[in-house]
Amino acid sequence: MKSNEDHGKFTSPAELRFVRTLPGPIERVWDYLTDPEKRARWFAGGPMELRAGGKMRLDFRHKDIAPDETPPEGHKQHHDPGHSMAGTVTRCEPPRVLAFTFGSDGESEATFELTPQGKNVLLVLTHRATSGDLPYMADFGSGWHTHLTHLIALLEGAPRPPFWPVHTKLKTDYEKLRIAAQQS
Secondary structure: OOOOOOOOEEEEOOEEEEEEEEEOOHHHHHHHHHOHHHHHOOOOEOOEOOOOOOEEEEEEOOOOOOOOOOOOOOOHHHHOOOEEEEEEEEEEEOOOEEEEEEOHHHOEEEEEEEEEEOOEEEEEEEEEEOOOOOOOHHHHHHHHHHHHHHHHHHHHOOOOOOOHHHHHHHHHHHHHHHHHHHHO
């Protein structure tokens, strides 16, 4: 059985997949993916039209996620004041599948697949570059890994885990994993 601490897997240099087991029920997990206020507590807020073709915006302000932490260089703008990315919902099948593009010209797509497993929910998150390889896929890997850790803590009612120290350590790990995927 996979652990919620396992690294995501590069299925190719341009695609990364995470598998996590979350406390359910599935409708509750769906709310944390789609409700802007709940999503802002672990990832990014912003409006989302819940239909294929719907407009959305991810409003990142990591100071809200890690209020007592100092971000590393290169991430200060993500921390405070934050930044936004427009996107488009590509799939919306409540409460099982949500996919959306984001980034420059929709350069990335994130797909969340939810499957009930008793009291829990299996989450499979796939992040892929939509137009070839992206040089910063390792950043996405460490980011998703850290954000998912925050989602799990919220769903479990556990204390907020550290964000920036974990993100920084994981970036090195994901850079190595991405290189290995490029070589295979």
